[in-house]
Structures are given as structure tokens and as C-alpha cells.
Amino acid sequence: MGERNEAVTVVGAGLVGSLLSVFLARRGYSVEVLERRPDMRREVIDAGRSINLAISTRGLYALRQVGLEEEALKHAIPMRGRMIHPPKGALAYQPYGKDDSQHINSLARAWLNKFLMSAAEATGKVRIRFNQRVTQADLATGSLTVLDEASGQERQEAGRVLFGTDGSGSAVRQAMEQVPGFAATQEQLGHGYKELTIPAGPGGAFQMEKHALHIWPRGTYMLIGLPNEDGSFTCTLFLPWKGPVSFESLDSPAKLEAFFEEQFPDAKALIPDLTEAFFARPTGGMVTVKCAPWRVGDKALVLGDAAHAIVPFFGQGMNCGFEDCTVLDGLLEQHGTWADVFGTLERLRKTNADAIADMAVENFVEMRDSTGSPRFLLEKAVEKALLNAFPGEFVSRYSMVSFSRVPYRLAYEVGAIAGGIVSELSEGLTRAEDVDLGRAKQLIQERLVPFMKEHADGFRTQG
Template sequence: MHEIERTERVTVVGAGLVGSLLSMYLARRGFQVDVLERRPDMRRESIGAGRSINLAISTRGLHALRQVGLEEEALRHAIPMRGRMIHPVSGALAFQAYGKDESQHINSLSRAWLNAFLMTNAEGTGRVRIGFKQRVQHLDVETGTLSVLDEPSGTTREVRTPVVFGTDGSGSAVRHEVERLPGHTTTQEHLGHGYKELTIPAGPGGAFRMEKHALHIWPRGSYMLIALPNEDGSFTCTLFLPFQGPVSFESLDSPSKVVAFFQEQFPDALPLIPDLVHDFFHHPTGTMVTVKSAPWHVGGKTLLLGDAAHAIVPFFGQGMNCGFEDCVVLDACLGRHTRWAEAFEEFFRRRKTNADAIADMAVENFVEMRDKTADPRFLLEKAVEKALLNAFPGEFISRYSLVSFSRVPYRLAYEVGALASGIVAELSEGLTRAEDVDMNRARTLIHERLVPFVKEHSDGFGLER
């Protein structure tokens, strides 16, 4: 097992969000970092539209940026989203706040802007070199030898490096090499739904044509449309549909069918999307996958982080937040250990159970967003939950608030959420108005179930670091 030498040159594969931020954390610890990115430099070449589900950055991601001094600038380009704006077919809007008050919100941020911002700041450390159009074709994970294709010249070279960090996304070339080894496993679960990016342009003078401070959802049972605000007054819309079936990407095979579908299901959105037909047929249909792998490291030579280790579907807005938190936790592990293998082992042990938990919550949240947000019973329970959050601060905690507005480990957030949901369901039984909830019974249930659990796991309610 080799020692961690602060001056050695390490390699990061993938200059996406996590790879760019990780390279800054490594540079801060004194390492020289070579980043290999298979795409062109997005700051100089257009990579093409159509594949960006906007980012919803929240507490975990902002904390990670704060550690490298970038939080304030990122927030200057972000738009607070204080809740969900539900668009039923009838057109009568309903707003569902995310937190107990307006101080608790998530933030819409352009993926392309943030990625370019992180790359520029990584290079600005003077310790990070990013090579673009560099495709990793093979990696000997035990010797740290990479076979890299330089796409502009068509030549292949060998790169030897003491440590390889794989941050190259859900289709990771590094993970593909790691999972060949005995004892390494990967499962991939593809969602039966795909997604298509559409755009609501800004109004005159950059005006927002819908509520600016909300994540807009058109829930329709087995499918949905969402929209997130952008700095320039536009909204990035994402249509989620099954790949096949009566209402699906397969069935909407002509411009007239697409327009008729929107007229019937999203009548208030249709006039806001002037390029609907063009974008529907020219933008790619994205796929979504949950990746669970183990272990994420090969001794002290290779480590997977972010989507390469644990890709999740986008419905809790936590993919990037989780990947950024990986950087925070790994940095702390590197500070505690003198050997790479020990740091990697602790990192995997601490993050694996939490990555699995947020992956499961993300799939559950998909069902909630598309099926339940328009359901009267669900809306009542959300109102009861909000009443309990305000009546019992510090004692009643919701899963959503722990995931989005704290850095409590995801696994504990998952378990607390199950207890909290059970309490809300019991208290909502037979009610038609949240104002009629029995607060005395609520206090009893919270003190019988939630408070003892939080007390028992009080160590875990320390911050993820």
C-alpha cells in the first residue's frame, strides 16, 4: 500500500461536475491533477442542446462549493425555488411549499454554466490540467496504466499514474474496467421512462412567463412535464414519458400527434413552447438509470465517485448534490489517513449505504411527482406535515427537509422519513382539513416514535463529512 504523497500527479477521468470539483479539492491538498475528458471543451465549442435536466442545488451541494470558495458566485446565477407549482389539466394552479417557510428552498442552476465555471476555477488553481477529446479506451486498474485515444489526432498513448479517480458518469469507462475484477459487482436498473428537453423562452425584456420561484410540474399519472427557471427568464422543460405503450415516445410519432397530446394534457404549457415540434423530434430522448456498484475502489489505485459509482434518477434533485458530497467526504478521509487504500476504504464504507438510500428515494419521488402531487389525499398529508414541522420544530422532521436542507446522512433521512410519513398518515385519517389535526395526539406519536429514534442515532445526525 503506497503512502499519500501530496506532491504526486494523479489522474481524474471525466471533467463533468464531480470531476471538476474533485480536481479542485485535490489541488487544494497539493496534488498535481491531470483530467481526461472525452468531450470537447464546452467553453469553446457548442456541445448541442437537448440533454440537460436543470440542476436543483441544495444544502449538500452548496456546502461542497463553500469549501472551495465558490458558493456565493454560484448562488448569484441561481434562482430560488420555494416549492412545487402543480398544473392540473383544468388549469387551476396549486403551490406546495418545500419547507416550513421561505428560507427553505432549492435552487435552479444551469448545468452548462456550473460545469464551465468549475472547470475554469479548477484550471485557475495552477495545479489542474484538463485535456479534452481524450477517450480512455482501457485501464489496468492495478498498475494505473491508461490507454488514451487523442481523438483529434487519432493516436493512442499510454499514461501511467499512481492513482485514478473515475468521475466519468453513469456509463463510466473506469467502472467498466473495475467491474471485471473478481469480487466487484454492478447492477443497472433502467427506468421504463425516457425524457425530452423542451424550452419555454423568456417573455419581452427577459420576463418570466410563469411563477419564477417554483419548480413547475404537470403530473399526469404515468407521465409528467416539469419546468425549471433560468437566469435569462426562460424555463427548461423536461417531458417524462414511457418509451413504449399507448402514451409514449413510440406512440407520438408525428407532429400532429404531439400537438394534439399537448393540447389535451398540457393546454396551458402548449402556447408557451413555440418550438415544441422541432425540439420534440430533434432533441435526443434521454435514458435514466440507477447504478449500484461495489466496491468503488481497487486498493489504493483506483476510486469511483459520483454517477460512475452510484448513478441515480433525477427525481429528488440529488444526483449532483450527492456527487459533490462525495468530494467533501473523500477530502475528509484523505485528511485522516496516510495511505490511499485506507482513505478509499473508509470513503466507500461511509458513502455506499447513503448512496443506495438516495437512489431508492429518487425512484420513490418519481412516483410521488407524477402520480400523487395532484391527489387530494396527498395534498392533505403535505399540509399536515407542514403544520407539524411548524408546531414541533426540532422534534418533527420530514424526509424531504433532511435530504434537501441538511447534511444528515441519506440513510438516516430515509429511515426518519418512513417514521414521519407513518405519523402523518395516522393523523390525517378521517380529516378533510389540515387545521383539524389533533396536536395532542401528534405530540404523543412524535415523542413515542421519532424523538427516541433521533436520540438513539444522535451520533449519525452529525454532518456528513
């Protein structure tokens, strides 16, 4: 599978590119990484545009393969469920899993990216070059035209195997668009996002529940908050770009203050610089990218957001990209040709990446709208009752996506079956405790068990 010490190029030193470089270096490859931005370990860049990460089983498994999980978890905060903040009235807590052992983890994106860059360099096989913009890629030969943005000098880089991990606006993917038969779609979400901060209280105290992902669901829009190591919360406001309640409509400090006072009064009380931060920080956009193929022969491959950018509402963008790296590493173990490895990776990952992209959009509707409804709360409680009453037989989509390595496509399909069972059993109920477990067992045996038996191989891929 390529010669040991073969030199390869990775475009993009973000989360996926940095982790991929560690995997490649451990296999003996010499890796040059070209990163468009300055070195974030030495300069502050892109402040105010980082939705916190929720790392879960798939991402942690990838880090474990290269010995980095333990250190990452030292900087992570377990989030055991959602804390729902209604406009008025009591908070409502929704656990993520069957018990507290099933949780996702809040992790600062900038910390993790710096950690992975340093881990890549520590292999002695990875060289990261910053301020390097790829302006052209000849995918027939793998050669690149690169602009050094610090010096203004442009140069040619000789052809070698090329990995594009350069995000949703990938230069490598754009070069692939010139190849006959390549197709890409980009769907912009009608919502943007703005980052705000709830600072730590006195002595670094958390001013809200530390071990929860906080959500203020309001129908067509929402606010979320994730805990940080220092006691603060990174909050993200998701609003339509245009419309009666939108980034366009909140065009003055007075309108913004009134909006928060009406919709998010408890959050407003904890954000001291609301107006200043809102108007000073950029508004980010969100896009779903799907493309095919992901490769050009044995010359180039796109991974992570470059191949499959997804919206952030299932907390799986990074986890999915890290899983790409895990699968690639397993294929390198088998020592095929690059063309074999690239082709097999795309076959294994494309359908799963499409599935999580669709689930992420669906979860946006659930988070901003359904989480506040009594029916949704009842169904979640019934789902938890079934998870505990029928371990190994009843599974939920959320638990499979977040707490296992079952392929996303299977999780999507099983989730539809399991959701139908929960919906049926919830009809006419006012309390989850009254669910008919006899009927539940019958439905699970009729609908879920046969499907899981049919796809048994996929369900063995547990984290």
C-alpha cells in the same frame, strides 16, 4: 497521505470530476483530467440533453469548502416550492420547507460545469485534456490506454492513483468489472426524457412563477419546468418509452399537438417551437447504477455517477456526488494511506448512495402521480403544520434530504417513521388546520424521538 505534489489522474471533467480536481489541487496534488468530450467552454455540445440542476444544502456546502458557493448562488434561482399544473382548474402551490428560507436552487448545468472547470484550472495544479477517451485501464498498476480523438493517436499513460468520475457509463467502472469480486447493476427506467424550452417573455420576463419548480403530474408521465437566469424555463417531458402514451406513440406532429393540447394546454401556449424541438432533440434515458466495491486497493476509486448514478427525481444526483468530494476531502485531512481513504469513503458513502437512489425512484412516482391528488395535498399540509408546531422534534424526509447533511440512509428511515405519523393523523381530516396536535405530540414522542436519540451522532451532521 500520498506525497504533496504527487500526480493523480481524474477521468471525466463533468461536475463531480471538476470539483474533485479543485479539492485535490487544494491538498497539493498535481491533477491531470482526461475528458472525452471537447471543451464545452469553446464548443456547443450535447444540446437538448441537460435536465436543469437543483442544487441544495449538500451541494452548496461542498462549493463553500472551496470558496465557490457565493459566485454559484449569483447564477441560481431559488425555488421555494412546487407549482402543480392540473389539466384543468387552478394551480396548486406546495412549499418545500417550513418557510421560504428552505428552498432549492435552479442552476444551469452547462454554466456550473464551465465555472468548475475554470476554477480547477485557476488553481495552477490542474490540467484538463479534452477529446481524450480512456479505452483501457490496468487497475493493478493504474496505467491507462488513452485515445486522443482529435488526432487519432493512442498512447499509454503511466500508472498513478486514478479517480473515475466519468458518469453512468464509466470506463473506469467497466475496467473494475474485470476484478474478481466486483459487481455492478444497472436498472434502466422505463421512461425517457425530452427537453423543451419556454422562452422568456418581453424584456426577459418570466412567463410563469419564477420561484417554483413547475410540475404537470399526469399519472404515468409528467412535464416539469425549472427557471433560468434569462427568464426562460427548461422543461423536461418524462414519458414511457413504449405504450399507449409514450415516445413511441407520439410519432407525428399532429399527435404531439393534440396530446399537449389535451394534457398540457398552458405549457403548449408558451412553447412556440414545440413540434420542431420535440422531433429534433434527442430522447434521453435514465439509469440507476449501483456497484461494489467502489475501489481497487490503493490504485483506483469511482465517485459520483460512475459509482452511483441515480434518476433525477429528488434533485440529488449532483448534490450526492459533491458530497462524495466533501467526505473524501475530510478523509485526506486525516492523512491515511490511499487504501485507507478509499476503503473508509466507500464504507461511509455506499449505504447512503443506495438510499438516495431508492428515494429518487420513489419520488418519481410521487411527482408524476401523487402530487395531483387531494389526499397528498392534505398530507403535505399536515406535514408542514407538524414541522412548524414541533421544530427539532418532527422532521420530514424531504427537508432532511434537501436542507441538511444528515446521512441519506438516516433520512430514508426517519422519513418512513414521519410519513407514517402524518398518514395516521390525516385519517378522517378534510383540513390540515384540524390536525390533533396533542395526538401528534404523543406519536412523535413514541416513534420519532427515540429513533433520533439512538442515531444522535448522524443528526448532528447538519448543513
